[in-house]
Amino acid sequence: MKKLLVYMKEYKKESILGPLFKLLEATFELLVPLVMASVIDVGIHNRDQNYIIRMCLLLVGLGVVGLICSITAQYFAAKASVGFAANLRRALFSHIQSLSFTEMDRVGGATLITRMTSDVNQVQNGVNLTLRLLLRSPFVVFGAMVMAFTVDWKAALVFAAVIPLLAAVVFGIMLWTMPRYKKVQAGLDRVLGITRENLTGVRVVRAFGREEAETRRFQESNRELTNLQVFVGRISSLMNPLTFVLINVAAAVLIWVGAVRVDAGFLTQGAVVALLNYMSQILVELIKMANLIINISKALACTNRISNVLETESTLASPVSPKASGEERGTVVFENVSLTYAGAGAPSLTNLSFRAGPGETIGIIGGTGSGKSTVVNLIPRFYDVTEGRVLVDGVDVREYDVNVLRGKIGAVMQKAVLFTGTIRENLLWGREDAGEEELWQALETAQAREFVEQKPGKLEEAVSQGGKNLSGGQKQRLTIARALVRRPEILILDDSASALDFATDAKLRKAIREMPGAPTVFLVSQRASSLQYADQIIVLDDGEAVGIGTHSELLESCEVYREIYESQFQKAGKEAAV
Numbered sequence: 155m156k157k158l159l160v161y162m163k164e165y166k167k168e169s170i171l172g173p174l175f176k177l178l179e180a181t182f183e184l185l186v187p188l189v190m191a192s193v194i195d196v197g198i199h200n201r202d203q204n205y206i207i208r209m210c211l212l213l214v215g216l217g218v219v220g221l222i223c224s225i226t227a228q229y230f231a232a233k234a235s236v237g238f239a240a241n242l243r244r245a246l247f248s249h250i251q252s253l254s255f256t257e258m259d260r261v262g263g264a265t266l267i268t269r270m271t272s273d274v275n276q277v278q279n280g281v282n283l284t285l286r287l288l289l290r291s292p293f294v295v296f297g298a299m300v301m302a303f304t305v306d307w308k309a310a311l312v313f314a315a316v317i318p319l320l321a322a323v324v325f326g327i328m329l330w331t332m333p334r335y336k337k338v339q340a341g342l343d344r345v346l347g348i349t350r351e352n353l354t355g356v357r358v359v360r361a362f363g364r365e366e367a368e369t370r371r372f373q374e375s376n377r378e379l380t381n382l383q384v385f386v387g388r389i390s391s392l393m394n395p396l397t398f399v400l401i402n403v404a405a406a407v408l409i410w411v412g413a414v415r416v417d418a419g420f421l422t423q424g425a426v427v428a429l430l431n432y433m434s435q436i437l438v439e440l441i442k443m444a445n446l447i448i449n450i451s452k453a454l455a456c457t458n459r460i461s462n463v464l465e466t467e468s469t470l471a472s473p474v475s476p477k478a479s480g481e482e483r484g485t486v487v488f489e490n491v492s493l494t495y496a497g498a499g500a501p502s503l504t505n506l507s508f509r510a511g512p513g514e515t516i517g518i519i520g521g522t523g524s525g526k527s528t529v530v531n532l533i534p535r536f537y538d539v540t541e542g543r544v545l546v547d548g549v550d551v552r553e554y555d556v557n558v559l560r561g562k563i564g565a566v567m568q569k570a571v572l573f574t575g576t577i578r579e580n581l582l583w584g585r586e587d588a589g590e591e592e593l594w595q596a597l598e599t600a601q602a603r604e605f606v607e608q609k610p611g612k613l614e615e616a617v618s619q620g621g622k623n624l625s626g627g628q629k630q631r632l633t634i635a636r637a638l639v640r641r642p643e644i645l646i647l648d649d650s651a652s653a654l655d656f657a658t659d660a661k662l663r664k665a666i667r668e669m670p671g672a673p674t675v676f677l678v679s680q681r682a683s684s685l686q687y688a689d690q691i692i693v694l695d696d697g698e699a700v701g702i703g704t705h706s707e708l709l710e711s712c713e714v715y716r717e718i719y720e721s722q723f724q725k726a727g728k729e730a731a732v
């Protein structure tokens with residue numbers, strides 16, 4: 155919690171002024187019953203109309219000043235809490251950007267979204283209420299008690315008996331409901347999780363006709379949440395009747411004691427009205443305090459969850475004195491590399507060694523889950539090896555400044571991801587200062603020029619969220635062009651031409667080979683035909699390299715490769731025969 159206070163630093167003034175104006179408002183509120191008492195005791199008693207009008211104007215004045223104080227306090231509290239939440243979101247966002255994939259995998263994307271959104275909102279709400287009520291409510295309770303005792307200490311003894319009882323009811327109910335509120339929160343998280351999963355995967359849900367099953371799953375979680383909320387609601391609903399019974403009994407006792415004391419000449423009617431007013435002020439503030447405590451404890455729980463993310467240290471930290479690039483531009487060397495993902499029992503890659511020279515094309519092939527993506531993910535240091543070394547241009551990837559390392563690499567991932575904006579804006583992710591001609595050249599190499607030219611807006615054509623307004627193949631070609639705009643030393647194509655037809659795929663590979671200053675290319679593919687002309691092909695089986703060599707060498711020496719090739723070759727032959 156303390157650590158999060160730094161994000162409040164620039165709102166120090168607001169965090170002091172907010173509660174101060176709330177205290178001022180409360181002070182004026184505490185004066186109101188006294189003025190009312192004097193209206194009754196002096197104005198009405200003496201039938202002094204002028205006095206009554208003056209006092210009523212004073213009441214209006216107190217109300218107006220109280221209102222101004224309240225609005226001012228609200229303004230400062232809102233400014234501080236909204237600003238604090240904005241700072242917190244900013245810090246969280248940039249911290250999440252600094253995390254490596256290992257930490258991201260561990261925490262999970264959905265959880266990170268909840269931390270950034272509903273958790274931060276809850277904390278913002280908690281800060282706002284704290285600034286407005288944490289001082290005000292106890293001040294009013296205490297102040298109203300003191301005022302009641304100054305009005306008439308004997309009648310005020312009723313307060314001394316009733317207030318602890320009231321506090322016990324209000325806080326008892328609060329303590330009872332609080333753990334259940336936590337369950338409600340967890341239930342809400344589940345409902346949100348299912349909703350998010352279904353909305354992002356809506357196409358898959360429909361494609362597999364899982365609408366009814368998913369609706370049932372949602373309904374179950376929703377029912378659980380509803381039952382919990384109804385249960386907590388029932389308990390909370392006891393609060394009002396119980397407190398009102400208590401307060402009415404206390405009011406009856408107070409009026410009776412007051413009446414006796416008025417009759418005996420010790421107390422005026424106005425003083426009895428003032429005492430009643432103080433009692434209801436105390437009740438209202440006790441309920442506000444219980445509400446405040448519930449909100450603060452919810453906010454604290456969220457604060458802990460946010461702190462956990464902020465305290466997660468990135469294993470990706472750049473070295474204190476990063477090394478500069480080595481001489482051998484475009485070389486990649488794997489030396490006895492193994493990787494076991496965090497939390498995974500078995501290694502996903504075992505003892506892989508190879509050397510890729512500048513401008514070479516390295517093909518990587520293997521069954522699903524054999525470790526192909528794992529190999530290429532190690533080059534831009536998306537994950538760190540657990541054994542061995544990965545060297546880029548002769549330097550261990552862990553010894554580079556991570557931005558320098560990634561600046562050398564153009565990576566096209568399995569899933570083509572584009573961002574909202576225009577085609578031009580997406581391409582410029584590759585290199586911000588790329589010129590018009592370079593963008594078209596990259597599009598041409600990526601076999602994307604033709605379809606972009608056909609778009610009415612050309613480079614200014616809008617790309618909607620996730621590139622939904624483009625076909626799978628168009629998205630893939632744009633992501634390849636984006637990587638090429640960077641003029642990378644090393645180009646990684648992780649199964650990124652899977653949506654292209656054979657002819658376009660072949661043209662793409664040829665164009666990349668013929669690029670001036672051709673990059674070293676890592677080509678991950680399920681198709682043996684796509685890799686045939688690679689300088690080296692790495693054949694993976696269950697995380698192990700079972701063959702490294704050229705196509706013809708592997709056909710001779712590697713059984714797994716031969717099987718893959720023949721199965722695809724025969725399949726292609728059969729398809730051609732049909």
Ligand SMILES: Nc1ncnc2c1ncn2[C@@H]1O[C@H](COP(=O)(O)OP(=O)(O)OP(=O)(O)O)[C@@H](O)[C@H]1O
Nearest residue numbers: 259495498502520521522523524525526527528529
């Ligand atoms: N982030 C991760 N955390 C834990 N295990 C992982 C992670 N990524 C991959 N794995 C595991 O490592 C193994 C290799 O996965 P990888 O994605 O490298 O295979 P692949 O050959 O690229 O598969 P595909 O052709 O299906 O894309 C798999 O068993 C997979 O379950």
